[in-house]
Amino acid sequence: MSLNPDRLEVFRTRLAQEIESEVLPSCQVAVGLDGEVVWSETFGDATDETRYVFFSCTKALIAGVMWQLFDEGSISPDDLVADHFAGFGANDKGAVTVGQLMTHTSGFPRAPLGPNLWGTREARQSAMRGWRLSWEPGTQFEYHPTSAHWVLGELINIIDGRTAGESIAARIAEPLGLSKLALGVPADAQGDIATLVDVGAFPSAAELEAVFGVPDYDLGEVTPEVLLGFNLPEGRAIGVPGGGGVSTATDLALYYQALLHNPNGLWTGPWLADGTANVRNMFPDPVLRTPASRSLGLVIANNDGRSHLRGMGHTVSPTAFGHNGAGGQIAWADPETGLSFVYLTNGIDRNFLRESRRVSGIASRAALLTAEP
DSSP states (O other): OOOOHHHHHHHHHHHHHHHHTTSSSEEEEEEEETTEEEEEEEEESOOTTOBEEOGGGHHHHHHHHHHHHHHHTSOOTTSBGGGTSTTTTTTTTTTOBHHHHHHTOSSOTTOOOOHHHHTOHHHHHHHHHHOOOSSOTTSOOOOOSSHHHHHHHHHHHHHHSSOHHHHHIIIIIHHHTOTTOEESOOGGGOTTBOOOEEESOOOOHHHHHHHHSSSOOOOTTOOHHHHHGGGSHHHHHHTOTTTOEEEOHHHHHHHHHHHHHOGGGSOOSSHHHHHHHOOOBOOBOTTTOSBOOBOSSSEEOOSSSOGGGGTSOSSSOTTOEEOOBTTTBEEEEETTTTEEEEEEEOEEESOHHHHHHHHHHHHHHHTTTTSOO
8 A cells, every 4th residue: 555646745735735824833744654654744944853742642652651561560450540659549539540540531630730840759749649539530531631641650650660751762762763752851952842833813702602602712721821831941851741742743653653563562462452442431521522432541533423523534444543632733543544644733823723623634634645536
């Protein structure tokens, strides 16, 4: 199988459109197939060596490390977090399981842990022990932008003896030769990371009412101001487990090819197959009003016609899996076509409705790059 040249040319035109019209400062894209990247390109004010902050796409890397730890038997999805992380069970959190963290059903979606507490492991641990539940673990779904993955990062540190970023480097990036992919980049090594740029304006009350039926919308934790904070060297260096990863599109697309093909047997047990195919959470999303369709760590496209609401466009197969990121980052793989696709940009579009349309349109076209017209 190969890419269709006519569809690719139309796709390139679509990608260039918002760069040329100065809606976005730059973007970078890569398509993987048969274990390799078969096409990549950078548009706008960047080069092919530029790395991008890809926000919640990072969660797929944390999942990859956790599946290895599950394979090794050092921890299990059914384990209570408090059995590994001393003191975490305070404030009625003793029933929270590792699997609930990975499916966003653990009950503390907006638990606070900001830059004022990022700096030391002791401060992070103290904050997590003090968190309180918003609802009973395992009874509903609400996306945990960073909180659950702070706990997963701590569990990795406890079990693996390394920070989450160090484990990703040793267990995934280095074995796969992904030299541009990292979580936690020292300040003196950040020169190739694209600066995040604030663009656009928040949708009008009329636009919001047309879509949501109300004239206002709560962005929650993931505001443009928070995202732009990842321009700060200390934010990039700390390695936020739920959203601080950086990479080129090529390296991230190769990671998804590894999830399809498991080169060198990085995953030795059943958990890669489970994490990329087994839907464990179909609770309704309170924001998108659609079933979550989440596995242990990833999002599965599913066959209900709502894959576009899950960051993968309209045209992927039901078996496609991935995890998108704030600011319009796209990352997925489709077992039926063998494609992996990554789109990264440094434009933080305040018009999140336009961003959503962009993601859906680009992802939908990408999934058809191997098809005949």
